[in-house]
Amino acid sequence: MxxxxxxxxxxxxxxxxxxxxxxxxxxxxxxxxxxxxxxxxxxxxxxxxxxxxxxxxxxxxxxxxxxxxxxxxxxxxxxxxxxxxxxxxxxxxxxxxxxxxxxxxxxxxxxxxxxxxxxxxxxxxxxxxxxxxxxxxxxxEPRYRAPEPYYAAPYGVPPGSYAPKKKSKFGGMGAGLAVGAVAGALGGLALAEGFDAMKNKVADDVADDLGYDGDDY
Structure with a gap:
């Protein structure tokens, strides 16, 4: 001391x-x-x-x-x-x-x-x-005083927040970006039958991964 x-x-x-x-x-x-x-x-x-x-x-x-x-x-x-x-x-x-x-x-x-x-x-x-x-x-008084301790947030947590948010398996992309990326990849299949149904299914899967539900909108 x-x-x-x-x-x-x-x-x-x-x-x-x-x-x-x-x-x-x-x-x-x-x-x-x-x-x-x-x-x-x-x-x-x-x-x-x-x-x-x-x-x-x-x-x-x-x-x-x-x-x-x-x-x-x-x-x-x-x-x-x-x-x-x-x-x-x-x-x-x-x-x-x-x-x-x-x-x-x-x-x-x-x-x-x-x-x-x-x-x-x-x-x-x-x-x-x-x-x-x-x-x-x-x-x-002593010429040197130890600095006051700095209490930092845990690694990977933004300053001011101690509750990390759930990450997407898409590396943090939002639902809109994820859906857009998948839709773009399917652009060449626009003439294929069932395109709309497949796009809706992918959007639902992404939303599930991000933890969204219908009450979030």
């Missing part, structure tokens, strides 16, 4: 993050996990801290697209900044900080389809402030 709405969000950058990897004397390698629907999360790449800041001021500038079906009034954009654990046996991904944003506030501010710039406060799971996150986002 096609989604009702979608959010295009660019996770731009963050600053003043706490290095939750300090116990290992390693750099912070943060990435963003973004969702509206808990079952449809997506994420950015990890920032490897290549600018010499230890990863506490990451820059992603990565665009994500989030489809959703809930009403805008009831929808919230959630973002977790998470440290990418380097050890293969370390399955724990420590949360650096989290932020959320009401989509209704975005639409009320800039309207549907327009881009809003936001600087969000990141918070630790305890609620303590933990850095800032810069994002750009727009709420819109």
């Amino acid at each position: 096609a989604s009702r709405y979608e959010v295009e969000v660019t996770i731009a950058s963050a600053k003043d993050l706490k290095n939750v990897n300090w116990r290992s004397n390693g750099k912070l390698k943060p990435y963003a996990v973004v969702w509206i629907d808990q079952n449809r999360k997506c994420s950015t790449r990890a920032d490897e801290g290549g600018d010499g800041d230890g990863g506490v001021s990451p820059s992603w500038d990565e665009k994500l697209l989030l489809p959703f079906n809930s009403p805008i009034d009831d929808s919230t954009l959630y973002i977790d900044i998470v440290h990418s654990a380097a050890a293969a046996d370390d399955c724990t991904k420590p949360i650096v900080g989290s932020a959320k944003l009401s989509l209704r506030d975005v639409v009320d501010d800039v309207g549907m389809g327009s881009t809003a710039d936001r600087k969000l406060d990141l918070k630790r799971p305890s609620g303590r402030p933990q850095g800032k996150l810069v994002v750009r986002l727009s709420v819109r």
Whole structure:
């Protein structure tokens, strides 16, 4: 089923993050996990801290697209900044900080389809402030919608009609054409006795094939 709405969000950058990897004397390698629907999360790449800041001021500038079906009034954009654990046996991904944003506030501010710039406060799971996150986002209807289904009449049925008419074994010729064709074929027998009787019999046979009776005239 096609989604009702979608959010295009660019996770731009963050600053003043706490290095939750300090116990290992390693750099912070943060990435963003973004969702509206808990079952449809997506994420950015990890920032490897290549600018010499230890990863506490990451820059992603990565665009994500989030489809959703809930009403805008009831929808919230959630973002977790998470440290990418380097050890293969370390399955724990420590949360650096989290932020959320009401989509209704975005639409009320800039309207549907327009881009809003936001600087969000990141918070630790305890609620303590933990850095800032810069994002750009727009709420819109999907750019592609499947066309409405077209219900066509069965094959061989003229538009507007669902009741096929009985066909003649003469390939659809009317009674007049059929009688005329037979009469023409018998034109060379005009001098033969009983011509009129034979023509009347053929006309009756054709009328029977076409389903006509005396009440049709």
